[in-house]
Amino acid sequence: xxxxxxxxxxxxxxxxLILTISVTQGRxxxxxxxxxxxxxxxxxxxxxxxxxERDVLxxxxxxxxxxxxxxxxxxxxxxxxxxxxxxxxxxxxxxxxLRQLVRYRLVRTQQAAFRDTTYQLYKVERDSATVAVHNxxxxxxxESDWQRGLWSxxxxxxxxxxxxxxxGTTPRLSSGAVDVDRADYVQVRFGVVPExxxxxxxxxxxxxxxxxxxxxxxWMPPA
Amino acid sequence: MPQTLxxxxxxxxxxxxxxxxxxxxxxxxxxxxxxxxxxxASGLASDVLxxxxxxxxxxxxxxxxxxxxxxxxxxxxxxxGSTTFGATDRGTAGCDLLTPAITPDxxxxxxxxxxxxxxxxxxxxxxxxxxxxxxxxVIYVTGTTSTAALAxxxxxxxxxxxxxxxxxxxxxxxxxxATRVISYDPIKAxxxxxxxxxxxxx
Numbered sequence: 140x141x142x143x144x145x146x147x148x149x150x151x152x153x154x155x156l157i158l159t160i161s162v163t164q165g166r167x168x169x170x171x172x173x174x175x176x177x178x179x180x181x182x183x184x185x186x187x188x189x190x191x192e193r194d195v196l197x198x199x200x201x202x203x204x205x206x207x208x209x210x211x212x213x214x215x216x217x218x219x220x221x222x223x224x225x226x227x228x229x230x231x232x233x234x235x236x237l238r239q240l241v242r243y244r245l246v247r248t249q250q251a252a253f254r255d256t257t258y259q260l261y262k263v264e265r266d267s268a269t270v271a272v273h274n275x276x277x278x279x280x281x282e283s284d285w286q287r288g289l290w291s292x293x294x295x296x297x298x299x300x301x302x303x304x305x306x307g308t309t310p311r312l313s314s315g316a317v318d319v320d321r322a323d324y325v326q327v328r329f330g331v332v333p334e335x336x337x338x339x340x341x342x343x344x345x346x347x348x349x350x351x352x353x354x355x356x357x358w359m360p361p362a
Numbered sequence: 363m364p365q366t367l368x369x370x371x372x373x374x375x376x377x378x379x380x381x382x383x384x385x386x387x388x389x390x391x392x393x394x395x396x397x398x399x400x401x402x403a404s405g406l407a408s409d410v411l412x413x414x415x416x417x418x419x420x421x422x423x424x425x426x427x428x429x430x431x432x433x434x435x436x437x438x439x440x441x442x443g444s445t446t447f448g449a450t451d452r453g454t455a456g457c458d459l460l461t462p463a464i465t466p467d468x469x470x471x472x473x474x475x476x477x478x479x480x481x482x483x484x485x486x487x488x489x490x491x492x493x494x495x496x497x498x499x500v501i502y503v504t505g506t507t508s509t510a511a512l513a514x515x516x517x518x519x520x521x522x523x524x525x526x527x528x529x530x531x532x533x534x535x536x537x538x539x540a541t542r543v544i545s546y547d548p549i550k551a552x553x554x555x556x557x558x559x560x561x562x563x564x
């Protein structure tokens with residue numbers, strides 16, 4: 140006992156030092172992990188955004204003027220776009236035409252709890268199909284025609300496709316359906332959260348990506 | 363005595379180490395959050411620019427003005443002077459930067475001139491909102507690469523959008539500044555007219 144009491148001050152200070160350094164080390168590790176998670180999250184967001192942007196800007200090739208080249212997006216109860224199909228045409232050497240369709244399907248993946256809120260996470264499945272066009276009329280697309288693509292990320296917090304006119308509103312027919320013929324812009328919005336969430340005191344890091352793209356440069360002025 | 367002094371020295375060194383570590387952690391967190399806000403701000407600025415371009419180029423090229431004139435203006439001399447940019451004809455409701463339909467009087471590009479710190483929220487998952495403020499400026503320029511303001515009307519207008527967030531502290535600097543030259547497109551003007559009134563002269 141005597142040596143312990145002789146060095147009591149040093150023992151207390153030493154213990155405090157060890158505790159302090161271990162806490163600091165722990166925090167430092169957390170920051171390192173967060174930095175990696177943040178970097179990968181940003182990279183994933185930008186890459187997925189680029190994929191979608193490329194798809195949207197490429198839609199409608201060879202389709203002709205003054206005609207729509209996408210469907211009315213299907214919206215779920217949470218306001219997410221659960222399905223959207225768009226297409227372009229490809230002219231073969233022999234003059235025949237193929238319609239190339241792309242379909243986005245929003246699929247639920249997992250739920251993630253951040254503080255007091257539970258978030259439903261999603262991924263976008265990108266399917267593609269090719270059908271022949273005869274005299275301007277494409278063959279019907281069967282479910283078996285769709286081929287599953289692999290362009291997706293699995294931690295989307297929301298995904299919305301809005302068809303807008305130049306006043307920023309969705310043009311609608313008198314029936315209430317979206318008037319795809321009058322949509323000038325396709326607006327894509329989505330949020331992405333990291334796959335790895337540090338608990339318990341981590342805040343929700345949700346990256347937001349939006350792009351509004353003009354897809355109707357194909358109007359022809361009257362002769 | 364030497365033992366106590368050594369202990370105190372160790373405490374001071376440990377405090378310095380912890381303080382530095384804490385400072386680096388805070389700086390790193392701030393940088394990460396700023397990056398995330400900047401990404402959101404860049405999307406917002408892009409949307410604001412897109413809907414600025416969606417508006418008519420000038421008050422003289424709005425569908426209503428073309429309907430009155432019964433033709434599409436072709437000469438810069440027919441456009442508004444730069445001194446009338448801004449609040450002259452945008453009405454009292456201001457300009458909604460993402461949904462122009464809400465503020466129908468703010469119908470042409472130069473109406474956006476002089477907007478300062480207009481609140482614009484982005485909507486995230488579960489209805490959470492993130493607030494930004496946006497300021498805009500519009501000038502006439504001589505060409506698509508010009509930055510100097512032109513006193514007389516031309517076929518090109520440069521719009522500059524500045525997006526700020528109260529969560530990013532950088533003194534007076536902005537989270538993001540984006541600029542684009544928008545050139546007059548008579549075909550777009552004719553299409554916009556046709557969407558509202560049908561073909562010219564009918």
